[in-house]
Amino acid sequence: MDLKQLEKISKALGDLQRLKILFDMSTRGGTIQCAEIMSDTELAQPSISHHIKILIEAGLITPEKEGRHYAYTMNDAVLNEYIQGISVFAST
Numbered sequence: 001m002d003l004k005q006l007e008k009i010s011k012a013l014g015d016l017q018r019l020k021i022l023f024d025m026s027t028r029g030g031t032i033q034c035a036e037i038m039s040d041t042e043l044a045q046p047s048i049s050h051h052i053k054i055l056i057e058a059g060l061i062t063p064e065k066e067g068r069h070y071a072y073t074m075n076d077a078v079l080n081e082y083i084q085g086i087s088v089f090a091s092t
Contacts, residue, residue: 001085005059009082012058017041018051022060022074030074033066 012018024040025032037048052072055061059078063070 001081006082006085009058009060009078010086012054012060015051015054017043017047018055021048021051021055025061025072025074030076031071033069033071035069 013022020041021032021037024037028036034045034048034052037043037052038045041048043051052061052063055072056063060075061072062075063072
């Protein structure tokens with residue numbers, strides 16, 4: 001993973017609401033729907049859309065259309081690659 005991607009993911013993880021969304025996803029087996037995010041975070045739908053967009057652009061989650069709604073799934077491969085990428089900073 002290059003430094004630009006590490007930066008993008010770090011910025012995405014640098015927000016408390018996005019961390020809450022990812023935490024809620026992990027406690028629900030790695031998948032969550034928008035309505036569940038609304039009830040868990042008490043954010044308005046436009047705010048949720050903003051945070052989801054940032055998480056998708058960083059590659060941390062992937063959207064899946066389910067009828068008229070979307071479900072979001074955590075991208076474990078990107079998270080693991082990010083963890084490996086930042087681990088080089090700890091090996092000094």
